[in-house]
Amino acid sequence: MLSVPSAEAEIRYHKWEVKYEYRSPDCYQKLVITINGQTPGPTIEAQQGDTIVVELKNSLVTENVAIHWHGIHQPGTYLYHAHYGLQRTNGLIGMIQVSLPPGVSEPYTYDDEKSIILTDWYHESTFEQATGLLSIPFGWVNEPQSLLIQGKGSFNCSTLGIEAGLCNATNPECSPYVMTVVPGKTYKLRIGSLTSLEALSFEIEGHNMTVVEADGSNVEPFIVKNLFIYSGETYSVLIKADQAPTRNYWIVSKVVARPSTTPNGLAIFNYHPNNPTTSPPTVPPVGPAWNDVEPRLAQCQATKARQGYITPPPHKSDRVIVLLNTQNKINGYIRWSVNNVSFNLPNTPYLIAVKEKLHHVFNQSPPPNGYDHRHYDIFNPPTNPNATTSTSIYKLQFDSTVDIVIQNANALSANDSETHPWHLHGHDFWVMGYGKGKFDIHKDPKKYNLVDPILKNTVSVQPYGWTALRFRANNPGVWYFHCHIEYHLFLGMGVVFEEGVEKLGKLPPSIYGCGDAKVSP
Numbered sequence: 001m002l003s004v005p006s007a008e009a010e011i012r013y014h015k016w017e018v019k020y021e022y023r024s025p026d027c028y029q030k031l032v033i034t035i036n037g038q039t040p041g042p043t044i045e046a047q048q049g050d051t052i053v054v055e056l057k058n059s060l061v062t063e064n065v066a067i068h069w070h071g072i073h074q075p076g077t078y079l080y081h082a083h084y085g086l087q088r089t090n091g092l093i094g095m096i097q098v099s100l101p102p103g104v105s106e107p108y109t110y111d112d113e114k115s116i117i118l119t120d121w122y123h124e125s126t127f128e129q130a131t132g133l134l135s136i137p138f139g140w141v142n143e144p145q146s147l148l149i150q151g152k153g154s155f156n157c158s159t160l161g162i163e164a165g166l167c168n169a170t171n172p173e174c175s176p177y178v179m180t181v182v183p184g185k186t187y188k189l190r191i192g193s194l195t196s197l198e199a200l201s202f203e204i205e206g207h208n209m210t211v212v213e214a215d216g217s218n219v220e221p222f223i224v225k226n227l228f229i230y231s232g233e234t235y236s237v238l239i240k241a242d243q244a245p246t247r248n249y250w251i252v253s254k255v256v257a258r259p260s261t262t263p264n265g266l267a268i269f270n271y272h273p274n275n276p277t278t279s280p281p282t283v284p285p286v287g288p289a290w291n292d293v294e295p296r297l298a299q300c301q302a303t304k305a306r307q308g309y310i311t312p313p314p315h316k317s318d319r320v321i322v323l324l325n326t327q328n329k330i331n332g333y334i335r336w337s338v339n340n341v342s343f344n345l346p347n348t349p350y351l352i353a354v355k356e357k358l359h360h361v362f363n364q365s366p367p368p369n370g371y372d373h374r375h376y377d378i379f380n381p382p383t384n385p386n387a388t389t390s391t392s393i394y395k396l397q398f399d400s401t402v403d404i405v406i407q408n409a410n411a412l413s414a415n416d417s418e419t420h421p422w423h424l425h426g427h428d429f430w431v432m433g434y435g436k437g438k439f440d441i442h443k444d445p446k447k448y449n450l451v452d453p454i455l456k457n458t459v460s461v462q463p464y465g466w467t468a469l470r471f472r473a474n475n476p477g478v479w480y481f482h483c484h485i486e487y488h489l490f491l492g493m494g495v496v497f498e499e500g501v502e503k504l505g506k507l508p509p510s511i512y513g514c515g516d517a518k519v520s521p
C-alpha cells in the first residue's frame with residue numbers, strides 16, 4: 001500500500017483479529033469493534049517505501065469487514081478505518097505514521113512526538129442507527145453522547161435511568177487520557193479525526209499550537225490557539241511545554257458547526273513530574289462559538305503548502321465538475337444527494353465491473369456534470385425535494401486535470417446548511433479556494449491559489465459555501481469521493497470517479513466472488 005520504493009524498504013507484517021467486545025470507553029458499556037483487543041487499533045508505523053502486509057482475521061461472525069487505508073501515499077500522518085456499513089462508528093479505526101528515510105529530515109524540529117485520534121461516541125448501536133436512518137419517519141442519530149480523546153471519554157452516569165447499571169464512573173477504562181510532557185520540551189503532536197458526525201475544535205489550555213502538517217503535506221507554519229479538525233483530516237502541530245510547570249492543563253475537544261448537546265471531551269496535559277491523574281485547577285476553556293464560520297474559514301485559508309515543499313498545480317484544468325450537496329427525499333425517505341442523485345453502491349465491485357465490461361452491473365449513463373445554478377436557490381430548502389438514486393459513475397480521462405467544485409446548499413429545513421468534509425480516495429488534490437454563497441464559474445476561478453495550494457485528501461465545505469479542488473486523474477482505478485460524515489455517506493452523499501482501469505493488469509483472483517463477479521477470468 002505504500003508505493004515509493006527506497007533502498008532500505010522493508011516488508012512489515014501485522015496480524016490483526018477484528019471482533020466485537022464489550023467496552024466502556026466513556027464509562028457506559030456497549031459493544032465496540034476492536035483490533036487485537038484495542039480501539040483505536042494498533043498504530044501502523046512505517047518508513048517511506050515500506051510494504052505493509054496486514055493479515056486480518058474477521059471474527060465479527062455475522063459481518064464482513066473492509067478497511068480503508070485513508071490517504072496513504074507518502075511520509076506523514078494518515079488514518080485507517082472500517083469502510084463497511086457503519087462499522088467505523090463502532091471504533092474500527094487507527095493511525096498510520098510514515099517516517100522519512102534515513103538522512104532525510106522534516107523541515108521543523110522537536111524533542112519528542114505523540115499522537116491522538118479524536119472521535120465522537122454514541123450509546124445506541126449502529127444497527128439501531130442504520131434502522132432509524134432507513135425508516136419513515138426518519139430516525140436521526142442525534143448528537144453523540146460523548147467525545148473521545150484517544151478512545152477515552154467520560155459520560156455522566158447519573159443522567160441515566162434504567163440503563164444506569166451499564167455505566168460505571170469509576171471504571172478505569174474511562175479515566176481521562178493523559179499526555180505527559182517534560183517542561184521546556186517541544187512536541188510534535190499528530191492529531192486525526194475519525195468522528196462519525198462532528199466537526200471539532202481542539203485545544204490545549206494555555207498553549208499555542210504551530211500547524212506544520214495537514215493530511216501528509218508540509219504546511220507553511222501558522223499558530224493557532226484552537227485547531228478546527230473535520231472527520232477524515234489529520235494534522236501535526238508543534239507544542240512547547242512552556243507554561244507554569246507546577247500544574248496540569250486541560251486538553252479539550254469541542255463540537256463546532258452543529259448546535260450540539262454533547263459535552264466537551266476532556267483529557268489531561270500532564271507536566272512531569274506532577275501526578276498525571278490530578279485534574280487541572282481551572283475550568284476547561286470554553287472554546288469557539290459553534291456557529292462562527294469566520295475562524296474556521298480563516299484556518300482553511302491559512303493552510304498552504306510550505307515554502308520549499310510546494311508542488312505547483314497545473315494552471316488549467318481539462319474539465320470542471322460542480323457538485324451540489326443537498327438533503328432530499330426519495331419515496332419519502334430522507335437522503336443526501338449530489339446534483340440531485342443519491343448514490344447507491346451496486347452489488348458487484350466497480351473495479352471488476354469496469355474491467356470486465358459487465359455493463360448491466362451499474363447505470364451506464366454518466367451522472368450530471370453540474371446543476372441548474374441559474375434557477376437553484378442554495379439559500380432555501382429545495383422547492384422540489386425529490387431526488388433520484390443511481391449507481392452511475394464519472395469517467396475521467398486518464399491523466400487529465402479535473403476541477404471539482406463542491407457547493408453547499410440549504411438542507412430540508414429552513415436556515416440550515418451543514419458543514420461537510422469531503423474525502424477523495426486514491427489521490428491528493430490541491431485546494432484551490434473557498435468561498436461564501438454560490439460559486440461563480442466566471443469570477444471565482446480567477447481567485448484560485450495557483451501559487452502554493454496545499455495537497456490534501458479531505459477538505460471542509462462550510463455552510464452555504466463552496467470549496468474548489470484540482471487533481472490529476474493519474475491513478476488507474478475506481479475511486480470514491482464522499483462526505484466523511486458516516487451517516488451522510490450511508491444516505492447517498494458520494495460519487496465515484498473512474499480513470500484508466502484499462503491500464504491495470506490482471507486483477508487478483510481473490511477479489512472476485514461478489515455479486516456478478518463470480519469467477520476469476
Ligand SMILES: O=C1O[C@H]([C@@H](O)CO)C(O)=C1O
Pocket residue numbers: 138140327411412418487488
Ligand atoms: O442528515 C441529517 O439529518 C438531520 C436533520 O437534517 C434531519 O433530522 C441532520 O442534522 C443531519 O445531518
